[in-house]
Amino acid sequence: AEPLKDTVKQPAVAARPGALPPAGLDARAVSAWFGSHKVLDRVTLAMPAGEVTALIGPSGCGKSTFLRTLNRMHELIPAATLAGEVLLDGEDIYGTGRRLTDARRQIGMVFQKPNPFPTMSIYDNVVAGLQFTGVRVSRRTKDDLVEECLNRAGLWKEVRDRLRQPGGALSGGQQQRLCIARALAVRPRVLLMDEPCSALDPTSTRRVEETILELASEVTVVIVTHNMQQAARVSQQCAFFLAEQGTPGGIVEHGPTPALFGSPQDERTADYVAGRF
Ligand code: ADP
Numbered sequence: 001a002e003p004l005k006d007t008v009k010q011p012a013v014a015a016r017p018g019a020l021p022p023a024g025l026d027a028r029a030v031s032a033w034f035g036s037h038k039v040l041d042r043v044t045l046a047m048p049a050g051e052v053t054a055l056i057g058p059s060g061c062g063k064s065t066f067l068r069t070l071n072r073m074h075e076l077i078p079a080a081t082l083a084g085e086v087l088l089d090g091e092d093i094y095g096t097g098r099r100l101t102d103a104r105r106q107i108g109m110v111f112q113k114p115n116p117f118p119t120m121s122i123y124d125n126v127v128a129g130l131q132f133t134g135v136r137v138s139r140r141t142k143d144d145l146v147e148e149c150l151n152r153a154g155l156w157k158e159v160r161d162r163l164r165q166p167g168g169a170l171s172g173g174q175q176q177r178l179c180i181a182r183a184l185a186v187r188p189r190v191l192l193m194d195e196p197c198s199a200l201d202p203t204s205t206r207r208v209e210e211t212i213l214e215l216a217s218e219v220t221v222v223i224v225t226h227n228m229q230q231a232a233r234v235s236q237q238c239a240f241f242l243a244e245q246g247t248p249g250g251i252v253e254h255g256p257t258p259a260l261f262g263s264p265q266d267e268r269t270a271d272y273v274a275g276r277f
């Protein structure tokens, strides 16, 4: 299938050697179930290459589930099933013959709770994902990659003299940026972030937001956030999810972030962005 021409931008030119340009993601009529419990109903959303898309909405409306369907992470959950398509640059990641590792390699993930390998060194945390890429790299290349990824995650200056210390010795905000560096080392084309700042203090949150802004155009970002100001600061487009009483979650409204916040078309969106529920 072809990507939606009117919504998927041409990818930007690769800024780094060896890196593929960011890819667009297109979710088409994605439904999800846990056992017989339907939690997502026909979600369709184009996430343009090189842009930041924010997913907002109350707890339990299926944002995390939707995010996990975008890199087949939900397959790790017993009894989770899915219908619909997720196109990565026009190719269905669920298509026959598409390998699971292929999707996960191109589509990285950062979670709410920072989860570096706590006893592994900062250096080894960054290169940890490389083993899944099947690419063998020299020590020199690894050194360069570690510096580049820590730099892009805004952490290099803070840790350059302590790369052999364990990841668990860092502060929460630093650990989250280490997780971003670890995700970037695999050179993903899309980075999924599930409430990456919920466990962080305001200063660390700002650092992560700066990182997201710098990443944009090199990597496509999809971020779940409960923080409206954050969505406004980092995203170009925004989707409002809702699961009304007894119904599965879905998108009520989506569009350019300033429009969604400034002139929402649906009353429920207006209520939500104004903090009325
Ligand atoms: P959000 O991220 O918007 O808070 P989730 O995607 O986590 O929402 O949850 C959507 C719905 O799916 C909720 O009703 C939740 O209880 C259910 N759910 C989430 N994870 C699981 C799971 N592993 N097993 C069963 N149900 C789940």
Ligand code: MG
Binding pocket: 063, 064, 065, 194
């Ligand atoms: Mg969630």
